[in-house]
Amino acid sequence: MNGAGPRILVFAGSIRAGAFSGKTADAAVRELALQGAAVTRISLADYPLPLMNQDLERESGVPEPAVRLAHMIAAHDGLLIATPEYNASVPPLLKNTIDWVSRVNQDRQGQPFRAFKGKVMALCSSSNGNYAGIRAINHLRAILVHCGAEVISPQCSVPRGQDAFDDEGNFRDDALRKSMANVCRALIERAGLTRA
Ligand SMILES: Cc1cc2nc3c(=O)[nH]c(=O)nc-3n(C[C@H](O)[C@H](O)[C@H](O)COP(=O)(O)O)c2cc1C
Numbered sequence: 135m136n137g138a139g140p141r142i143l144v145f146a147g148s149i150r151a152g153a154f155s156g157k158t159a160d161a162a163v164r165e166l167a168l169q170g171a172a173v174t175r176i177s178l179a180d181y182p183l184p185l186m187n188q189d190l191e192r193e194s195g196v197p198e199p200a201v202r203l204a205h206m207i208a209a210h211d212g213l214l215i216a217t218p219e220y221n222a223s224v225p226p227l228l229k230n231t232i233d234w235v236s237r238v239n240q241d242r243q244g245q246p247f248r249a250f251k252g253k254v255m256a257l258c259s260s261s262n263g264n265y266a267g268i269r270a271i272n273h274l275r276a277i278l279v280h281c282g283a284e285v286i287s288p289q290c291s292v293p294r295g296q297d298a299f300d301d302e303g304n305f306r307d308d309a310l311r312k313s314m315a316n317v318c319r320a321l322i323e324r325a326g327l328t329r330a
Contacts, residue, residue, distance in 0.1 A: 147228030154295025212325030219270035
């Protein structure tokens with residue numbers, strides 16, 4: 135699924151089978167590819183991390199999956215994250231992953247490095263309710279801006295995930311299709327401008 139456009143990394147904040155955020159991420163992958171991006175879809179299941187504990191960090195350093203993910207992010211021009219909402223905020227899997235990645239401070243050559251610094255990002259959210267994860271996406275935006283990311287304004291929030299997708303994983307609602315297309319267009323445009 136490789137276009138000639140900017141390299142965009144996509145992942146969801148849930149590793150649940152059939153996760154609505156996973157389906158939202160997949161919809162983003164299809165739309166990004168349609169619009170010409172070179173897309174990489176990963177699952178956080180392939181980046182298992184212990185709960186952040188600074189004793190662990192002091193004793194053994196940042197775990198290898200977080201280092202791998204930090205360099206994976208750095209190797210892309212842009213990042214799209216699809217988050218679920220837990221208790222009106224970001225789920226622990228996603229927050230823990232961001233916290234560990236934010237502790238990677240050297241690149242492979244030992245030079246100072248922050249994976250999120252200046253990284254162009256787009257956010258999507260979903261939930262099983264009418265709020266569509268809008269509270270989680272606001273918290274996620276604040277966290278990533280704190281980490282130095284450039285989070286674009288357009289976002290796509292998917293309410294009632296259990297009804298939102300057809301059998302092919304496409305949005306049933308035309309407004310959601312347009313919203314996702316708009317997010318992807320803005321992400322590709324901005325990531326293309328800041329491309330290394
Ligand atoms: C601990 C927990 C807290 C939740 N809190 C919210 C919430 O605040 N708002 C909401 O819309 N849904 C909430 N949900 C329901 C999730 O939207 C729903 O389980 C969703 O399927 C999870 O995301 P996923 O499908 O991407 O795994 C919560 C679910 C869990 C497990």
